[in-house]
Amino acid sequence: MTENTLNKKYTTKKEFFKQYKKKSRLQEIWQRFLKNKLAVVGLVLFTLIVLVAIFAPLIADYDNDAIKLNIPKRLTPPNSEHIFGTDEMGRDIFARIVHGARISLMVGLSSVLIALLIGGAFGAIAGFFGGKIDNVIMRSMDVFLCLPDVLLALAIVAAFGTSLVNMTIAIGLSFTPKFSRVVRSAVMSVRGIEYIEAARAIGATNKRIISHHVLINCIGPIIVQVTLYVANAILTISALSFIGLGIQAPTPEWGNMLASGRAFMRDNAYIVMAPGFAIFITILSLNLLGDGLRDALDPRLKQ
Amino acid sequence: MIKYVINRLLNMIPVIFALTFVVFTIMYFTPGDPTAVILGNEYSEEASQQLKQELGLDKPFLVQFFNYVGNLVRGDFGMSYITRAPVSEQLFGRFPNTFKVVIGAMIFCVGLGVPIGVFSGTKPYSFLSNVTMIIGLLGVSLPIFWLGLLLILLFSVKLGWLPSSGIDGFSSLILPSIALGANYMANIMRTTRSSMLEVIRQDYIRTAKAKGVSSRNVVRKHALKNAMMPTITVIGMNIGALLGGVVLTETVFSIPGTGRLLVESINKRDTPSVLGCLVIMALCVAISNLIVDLIYAYIDPRIKAQYSGGRGE
Numbered sequence: 295m296t297e298n299t300l301n302k303k304y305t306t307k308k309e310f311f312k313q314y315k316k317k318s319r320l321q322e323i324w325q326r327f328l329k330n331k332l333a334v335v336g337l338v339l340f341t342l343i344v345l346v347a348i349f350a351p352l353i354a355d356y357d358n359d360a361i362k363l364n365i366p367k368r369l370t371p372p373n374s375e376h377i378f379g380t381d382e383m384g385r386d387i388f389a390r391i392v393h394g395a396r397i398s399l400m401v402g403l404s405s406v407l408i409a410l411l412i413g414g415a416f417g418a419i420a421g422f423f424g425g426k427i428d429n430v431i432m433r434s435m436d437v438f439l440c441l442p443d444v445l446l447a448l449a450i451v452a453a454f455g456t457s458l459v460n461m462t463i464a465i466g467l468s469f470t471p472k473f474s475r476v477v478r479s480a481v482m483s484v485r486g487i488e489y490i491e492a493a494r495a496i497g498a499t500n501k502r503i504i505s506h507h508v509l510i511n512c513i514g515p516i517i518v519q520v521t522l523y524v525a526n527a528i529l530t531i532s533a534l535s536f537i538g539l540g541i542q543a544p545t546p547e548w549g550n551m552l553a554s555g556r557a558f559m560r561d562n563a564y565i566v567m568a569p570g571f572a573i574f575i576t577i578l579s580l581n582l583l584g585d586g587l588r589d590a591l592d593p594r595l596k597q
Numbered sequence: 598m599i600k601y602v603i604n605r606l607l608n609m610i611p612v613i614f615a616l617t618f619v620v621f622t623i624m625y626f627t628p629g630d631p632t633a634v635i636l637g638n639e640y641s642e643e644a645s646q647q648l649k650q651e652l653g654l655d656k657p658f659l660v661q662f663f664n665y666v667g668n669l670v671r672g673d674f675g676m677s678y679i680t681r682a683p684v685s686e687q688l689f690g691r692f693p694n695t696f697k698v699v700i701g702a703m704i705f706c707v708g709l710g711v712p713i714g715v716f717s718g719t720k721p722y723s724f725l726s727n728v729t730m731i732i733g734l735l736g737v738s739l740p741i742f743w744l745g746l747l748l749i750l751l752f753s754v755k756l757g758w759l760p761s762s763g764i765d766g767f768s769s770l771i772l773p774s775i776a777l778g779a780n781y782m783a784n785i786m787r788t789t790r791s792s793m794l795e796v797i798r799q800d801y802i803r804t805a806k807a808k809g810v811s812s813r814n815v816v817r818k819h820a821l822k823n824a825m826m827p828t829i830t831v832i833g834m835n836i837g838a839l840l841g842g843v844v845l846t847e848t849v850f851s852i853p854g855t856g857r858l859l860v861e862s863i864n865k866r867d868t869p870s871v872l873g874c875l876v877i878m879a880l881c882v883a884i885s886n887l888i889v890d891l892i893y894a895y896i897d898p899r900i901k902a903q904y905s906g907g908r909g910e
Contacts, residue, residue, distance in 0.1 A: 440612055440837075440883050440886075441616060441875065441878070441879045441882065442842075442878070445844070445859075449875055451863075452863040453623045453624055455628075536845065536848070537848045538860070552743060556746060559746060563750050566750075570747070577740070581737055
């Protein structure tokens with residue numbers, strides 16, 4: 295009898311069990327993420343910015359519009375040809391912003407990668423082994439936390455010059471102590487759980503346990519921090535460029551566009567609007583994304 | 598309590614020492630010959646050698662470092678390469694301006710952020726609470742320097758209410774304080790709101806309400822002190838960022854402060870001044886962290902108890 299009713303509704307066993315199948319953890323997280331409207335807005339905005347950065351050469355001509363001086367057209371207010379207007383050298387602000395996105399994202403992502411690799415390694419070792427090693431590593435990281443990260447980046451740039459590579463390294467190093475803290479606390483929360491003990495019981499080496507069991511389970515909080523720190527890194531680059539110690543003049547970068555436009559803003563307010571807004575929107579999208587990811591990954595933390 | 602303070606002060610010494618070492622090392626490896634910067638056009642091989650001897654630059658790295666630290670303890674930050682005057686003169690001449698801006702920003706962000714956060718935490722679904730949430734969200738993402746420019750455009754250029762640069766009088770402090778503090782105000786507001794929301798759901802709040810305490814007193818006497826812990830943490834964490842932001846604010850508003858001095862010295866390759874600025878700022882961060890920890894200990898009896906032999910006072 296029961297078998298018959300079963301057969302009526304579900305033709306195969308597989309289909310029958312489908313209704314009881316647990317959703318994978320990733321699916322659950324994704325669904326929670328989608329429910330959060332602000333987070334989705336952040337994701338969409340950030341994806342757009344990434345696409346703009348990738349396809350920048352197709353959107354605007356780098357050499358002719360973003361770099362070449364065009365003095366007769368200088369300080370043209372926004373119009374149909376130049377939607378954000380032109381700057382004090384007659385360059386199209388829209389083209390410069392589009393190409394500026396490339397630098398911001400590139401430095402932002404790679405500096406956070408540096409911080410994650412170095413800081414993450416120290417943090418994982420400190421958190422996993424604890425005791426004396428933990429003390430030594432974290433004490434030395436604390437030293438750096440005493441200097442605001444903009445200043446640490448400034449010191450490094452001051453000493454080694456303002457090339458793109460130096461800036462990326464400077465920002466990456468200045469974020470390193472923070473990442474070591476994040477990874478350390480994530481590792482410590484995982485360290486005591488049974489599956490780590492089980493892995494050790496079957497004879498896995500420390501290296502394997504850290505890379506295959508511990509880190510994989512810490513990935514949630516780390517991703518959240520990566521998102522938020524990419525925002526922070528982008529802010530730092532534009533800040534450094536704004537005070538003249540970052541990306542230098544002809545290269546379009548949002549911070550140095552603001553710096554050079556500043557002298558002309560009294561009569562041409564539009565000149566500082568678009569670059570500032572570009573920074574603002576990028577930071578906002580990453581903040582929304584990061585907050586959304588945090589809530590989706592750990593619903594208990596939801597505020 | 599005194600034991601705790603002394604303990605914390607002693608802890609500060611190795612941190613500052615190590616940080617000085619790090620910054621000194623970074624600056625030591627700056628490429629280029631400092632004597633070329635000092636001598637400029639008068640540069641010659643002989644003069645360079647002589648100057649190096651005078652300044653102790655020919656000594657080994659560690660000797661130079663300990664000389665520097667030795668002088669630092671006596672309040673001597675060395676001699677500026679450019680002005681050839683003691684760095685300490687410049688530093689102490691400019692520091693008050695930075696101090697004013699930072700204090701102004703602190704007053705702005707704590708004075709506005711905490712009350713608004715508390716209010717919207719106690720009435721979470723009101724119109725005002727939603728507005729503050731949106732402001733908080735946008736405020737966290739606003740770059741200091743852009744906000745500064747926008748404030749100048751609106752209040753100085755358009756309305757002509759407030760000066761756009763310099764540092765004379767109270768009115769010139771308003772815009773820099775807002776620009777510097779806005780980010781952290783949003784942060785403090787958000788944290789206060791969410792910790793207030795958390796606390797207001799606790800059992801002891803229900804108990805207080807049940808025994809007939811007025812809702813104003815519930816917030817003031819029972820909720821506030823408990824909700825303040827995360828807020829104080831955030832304030833403490835932000836002091837460092839605030840001091841970092843000073844560099845930007847001082848650039849935007851042309852304020853002759855420590856941050857501006859730092860940038861100018863970097864551009865002029867004036868290493869002793871750069872070093873002095875960084876050490877002073879790190880010292881400020883360390884001292885303000887100490888103050889935050891003391892406030893923490895004052896509010897949370899558990900921390901106090903830890904340092905008085907576990908027996909409490």
